[in-house]
Amino acid sequence: MKKKTSLKDIAREAGVSVTLVSYVLNGKNIERINADTATRIREVASKLNYTPNFIAKSLKKNKTYTLGLIIADISNLFYSSIARIIEDKAQENNYNMIFGSADENMEKFKGLVDVFLRRQVDGIILAAPAHSEETLKYLSEQRVPFVLIDRFFPSIDDASFVVIDNFKASYKVAEHLHDNQFKHPVMITLTSELHHLRERSRGFEEGGKHFFGDRSDYIITVEEEKLSGEIEKTIKELIYGDRQVDALYFSTNKIAMEGLAAIAKFKIKVPDQLGVVCFDEADAYRIFNTSITYVKQPLKKIGDQVVKTLLNIVEGSKEVEHVVFNTKIISGESSER
């Protein structure tokens, strides 16, 4: 790459000191600088095509105007959507994002946090995997500005977060299915210790008990690694077995895709034979043969809020913000009876 012009170059060319150039170009102390000198400096600067050296500025100010974003997987629709919103919002505030995918793996997560800290990001937005409490505590101790997104940890109470009310989201799904005359709904979710998924389950369990009777078999968990095979088996059993389940609620968009794939494969009729509700929206639902009912998170609000909260902290706020958004059920034919 070509060498950039520096303040020194401009100073030399304009016959003034570096200080003055710095002042003029940053608009500082401008009131007591000779107008002509200022103009001349600006002219030389633009003639030499000056752009400030970001790194030098960062070193001096100890601020990089860079934020880190750690998510599970950038190629997952939910995260890429939120990433896009965060990116735009950061851009708007003159920050850049560096990102990394932790694959729900606590070691990878820790590695990424380390990388970001070494890069001296001004703050981090993170969707933390299970068992990452240690790392989060470390961040707190080091006074690194960070905000949790999507999930939080009850044991970490001094961290800001922006999440949705997962309990209520699922409870409302139970109610929705009841309103639509379904009798035997089951939620399929991932075997996970993540609090937000637990809450999603708890909400459906409570809702189930309230609307469908006091049983304890409203939830079925599947291990993430065996998702594909397991879910086909599970669905077959539920539909054709003794339980006569008449509606399924998939608790994440990943599970939803697998579940819908199985339903398509077995040519199960939705909603006649089986009602379906999915978590999270997806363009892809439209290619399913029935329009899909889904729980919609306010992605834009979440993304904007998380950047706002983080920048507050970066700028010195000591306040811990806990923002909880509500979800909406977008009704499709898949759960209409």
Add this chain to the structure above:
Amino acid sequence: MKKKTSLKDIAREAGVSVTLVSYVLNGKNIERINADTATRIREVASKLNYTPNFIAKSLKKNKTYTLGLIIADISNLFYSSIARIIEDKAQENNYNMIFGSADENMEKFKGLVDVFLRRQVDGIILAAPAHSEETLKYLSEQRVPFVLIDRFFPSIDDASFVVIDNFKASYKVAEHLHDNQFKHPVMITLTSELHHLRERSRGFEEGGKHFFGDRSDYIITVEEEKLSGEIEKTIKELIYGDRQVDALYFSTNKIAMEGLAAIAKFKIKVPDQLGVVCFDEADAYRIFNTSITYVKQPLKKIGDQVVKTLLNIVEGSKEVEHVVFNTKIISGESSER
């Protein structure tokens, strides 16, 4: 954030000079440093929890170990998939990615390039929108290392790129449809001046002429902005109108999603009533009621290669690399007769 420990802190604590600390911690001139001193320095460093100041290093070395990635839209499946691969590969080489979405908008693209240059990225990977030749020429002139991905511009011949053979990809689709007894195939694509999309069309046109007869109505273009409505109308006309089209080829994954959605909506039988081939893979195809035939790009190869090529340039190579990969047709029931 807490203040970091610096070389100076270590030097003071260990009673040596900063130089020595720098040498030891970077493993330089290690052969002529007293082993005990070295050990002591390392001990102090770890005791004080030293991590090097990346910014200072960058300033000194004029290298940030950061790469920029500009794509159309990170929330688009194709780009988020490739982003994930690039991210991993960069990580592997101790580089970080900052990214931005240009939305196929030349102004936004230019803006992002500017931002990245100001950030002094060591190199840029870009999926450039139409009419961005000016910006690319500027990058060439400034000797900024960059590699084009997905699309290239015939008029810019000194830029490295990693792409697929779009002509051949589409030609093979025509052949595939012919092999499967289809008679009247049409390709639906975007109205676009992008060379790679043009090539995709040209391939199908040539293939069509070769396999289905010398006509000139093999391609239908739709404007991106009106995609949703337009495509429904188009498909209806093609199927139920005079043309008796019996197979559709969707030229991008975005069009494919829209097209499949329309097909699902109209309850068109695939493949009996209509054969379907899509460009690019998508998990979501599985929830369509028929398994989908698609053109598969070697994403992993592309992503790995583009990082490799870029790092070569970053490290001083003057060679212009033009890498063209081939695609594969993954056959599903949607085009089997």
Add this chain to the structure above:
DNA sequence: TTGAAAGCGCTAACAC
């Protein structure tokens, strides 16, 4: 074996 010192490009307190 070790260290002093210059300098990467910039900011800002403090002269003049």
Add this chain to the structure above:
DNA sequence: GTGTTAGCGCTTTCAA
């Protein structure tokens, strides 16, 4: 109004 200077944390030349 303008300039001198110190210093952010690091690397590296040169001298000791």
